[in-house]
Amino acid sequence: MIRLTVNGEPVRVQQANNVAELLSTLNLHEKRVAVEINSEIIPRSEHPTTRVREGDRVEIVRAIGGG
Amino acid sequence: MSSDRLNVGTYNFQSRLMVGTGKYRDLDETRLAIEASGAEIVTVALRRTNIGQNPNEPSLLDVISPERYCILPNTAFCYTADEAVRTCRLARELLDGHDLVKLEVLGDDKTLYPNVTETLAAAETLIKDGFQVMVYTSDDPLIAKRLEEMGCVAVMPLGAPIGSGLGIRNPHNIALILENAKVPIIVDAGVGTPSDATVAMELGCDGVLMNSAIAHADQPVLMAEAMKLAVEAGRAGYLAGRMPAATYGRASSPRSGLID
Numbered sequence: 001m002i003r004l005t006v007n008g009e010p011v012r013v014q015q016a017n018n019v020a021e022l023l024s025t026l027n028l029h030e031k032r033v034a035v036e037i038n039s040e041i042i043p044r045s046e047h048p049t050t051r052v053r054e055g056d057r058v059e060i061v062r063a064i065g066g067g
Numbered sequence: 068m069s070s071d072r073l074n075v076g077t078y079n080f081q082s083r084l085m086v087g088t089g090k091y092r093d094l095d096e097t098r099l100a101i102e103a104s105g106a107e108i109v110t111v112a113l114r115r116t117n118i119g120q121n122p123n124e125p126s127l128l129d130v131i132s133p134e135r136y137c138i139l140p141n142t143a144f145c146y147t148a149d150e151a152v153r154t155c156r157l158a159r160e161l162l163d164g165h166d167l168v169k170l171e172v173l174g175d176d177k178t179l180y181p182n183v184t185e186t187l188a189a190a191e192t193l194i195k196d197g198f199q200v201m202v203y204t205s206d207d208p209l210i211a212k213r214l215e216e217m218g219c220v221a222v223m224p225l226g227a228p229i230g231s232g233l234g235i236r237n238p239h240n241i242a243l244i245l246e247n248a249k250v251p252i253i254v255d256a257g258v259g260t261p262s263d264a265t266v267a268m269e270l271g272c273d274g275v276l277m278n279s280a281i282a283h284a285d286q287p288v289l290m291a292e293a294m295k296l297a298v299e300a301g302r303a304g305y306l307a308g309r310m311p312a313a314t315y316g317r318a319s320s321p322r323s324g325l326i327d
Contacts, residue, residue, distance in 0.1 A: 007115040031116070
């Protein structure tokens, strides 16, 4: 079990070795999103190889309606 | 008119109407209104995903696909250059390297007027970072010129406050901006009616960007079509060149040959 802050909310996940697995756990793996960990953008190509660590601050954003 | 295209940085468009995707009742209405508008550039905002949402819920980019439209991510509700730059970088990642962004740094919650100094700082960073920046700004001709000289690919002065629908409040300033411009000038914000959009285009603006005027109409899809026609009419009118205005009447029919 690791503790993260995802989009400002405390989140506990069983097992997430990397960003791709985290997105899968959060049901976001098929969604068009962009990910930042501790204010660094993690490119999509690096999701499978970027480790998620205890205490990481994760931001996951998407496009919504706007002008 | 089909050869009259709009160049924005390295991009090229037929339509001079740009539309937002906010404030619609649902995604279906968004899609229908945007189709009716004929717009090719479509703005979106970036926000946190809802953790725990239904994974099957459709998302905006499923409906407004980046394959069909040129997606223009905005930096709405960013109040500092840093926030705006961070948002643009996330948008570029989200859209697989797409480099066109709408920079808007707000200064005040009530008027939604731009914070010009933060806008200048953000534009500088973004241009250095390889973005093509379409920049929302005040209708100040000197600032518009400076943003152009910095390398912004389009300068987008407001016609009136965002979402106000008050129309082009200072056409004289828009005309001054146009007089010196070498990049497209697009009125962004303030348009309320089709005639407002036509006024902007008749002044010689290269395009108009709007959201609320369509989304908050009683019938958004019909208004989207009206705005398309209004922008086309204003553009054609500008290219055609208006007649000279006169103080007194000038008859169109000849005086000669009248019957006694």
